[in-house]
Amino acid sequence: xxxxxxxxxxxxxxxxxxxxxxxxxxxxxxxxxxxxxxxxxxxxxxxxxxxxxxxxxxxxxxxxxxxxxxxxxxxxxxxxxxxxxxxxxxxxxxxxxxxxxxxxxxxxxxxxxxxxxxxxxxxxxxxxxxxxxxxxxxxxxxxxxxxxxxxxxxxxxxxxxxxxxxxxxxxxx
Numbered sequence: 001x002x003x004x005x006x007x008x009x010x011x012x013x014x015x016x017x018x019x020x021x022x023x024x025x026x027x028x029x030x031x032x033x034x035x036x037x038x039x040x041x042x043x044x045x046x047x048x049x050x051x052x053x054x055x056x057x058x059x060x061x062x063x064x065x066x067x068x069x070x071x072x073x074x075x076x077x078x079x080x081x082x083x084x085x086x087x088x089x090x091x092x093x094x095x096x097x098x099x100x101x102x103x104x105x106x107x108x109x110x111x112x113x114x115x116x117x118x119x120x121x122x123x124x125x126x127x128x129x130x131x132x133x134x135x136x137x138x139x140x141x142x143x144x145x146x147x148x149x150x151x152x153x154x155x156x157x158x159x160x161x162x163x164x165x166x167x168x169x170x171x172x173x
Contacts, residue, residue: 001150001153001154002153004154005153005154005157008118008157008161009157011114012111012114012115012161012164015107015110015111015114016164016168018107019107019111019168019169022103022104022107026103026104029104029173030104030173031097031101031102031104033096033097034096034097034104034105035096036169036170036173038170040087040090040091041087041091041166041170042170043087044083044084044087044088044091044162045162045163045166047080047083047084047087048080048081048084048119048159048162049159049163050080051076051077051080051081051084051155051159052155052156052159054073054074054076054077054080055073055074055077055126055152055155055156056152056156057073058070058071058072058073058074058076058077059148059149059152061073062133062145062148063145067133070133070148071130071133074126074129074130074133075130077126077155078123078126078127081119081122081123081126082123084119085116085119085120085123088112088115088116088119089116091112092109092112092113092116095108095109108169111165111169112165112169115158115161115162115165118158118161119158119162122151122154122155122158125151125154125155126151126155128147128151129147129148129151132147132148133148
C-alpha cells in the first residue's frame with residue numbers, strides 16, 4: 001500500500017507542479033471571470049475531514065473486536081464520502097468555465113475530477129472492507145483487519161490530498 005500511495009503522490013504531485021508552474025507564468029491567476037464560491041468547497045472539506053475521523057474511530061473499534069461499531073462507522077464514512085462527491089459533482093457542473101476555457105480550467109477540472117475518482121475508489125474499498133469484517137472467531141483479531149488498515153491509509157491519503165487541493169485552489173489562488 002505504501003508503494004501504491006507513493007505512486008499516487010507522484011500523480012498528484014505532478015498536477016500541483018503544473019498548477020504552480022502555470023500560475024508562476026501567468027500574469028493574472030486565476031483568469032478574469034473565474035469566481036469560485038467558497039461555501040460548498042468549505043462544507044465539502046469539513047465533511048471529508050469528518051469522514052477521516054469516523055474511519056479512524058471505526059478502525060480502533062475493529063482492533064478491539066468491536067465489529068458492529070466498526071461497521072456502523074464505516075457506513076458513516078461512506079455516507080460522508082458520498083456527500084462530498086455530491087458537492088464535487090455540483091461544483092464541476094456549475095463552474096462558470098469549462099475544461100477547455102483556459103489552462104486554469106484544465107487544471108481545475110483535472111485536479112477535482114482525479115480526486116473525485118480516487119475518492120470513489122476509496123468508497124468501493126470501504127464496501128470491500130465491510131464485507132471482509134467478519135465477526136471475530138477464535139483468532140485474536142477479526143478477519144479483514146489488515147485490509148481495513150490498508151484502506152484506512154488510502155482514505156486518509158485521499159483526504160490529505162483534498163486538503164492540499166482546497167488550500168491551493170480555493171484559499172491561496
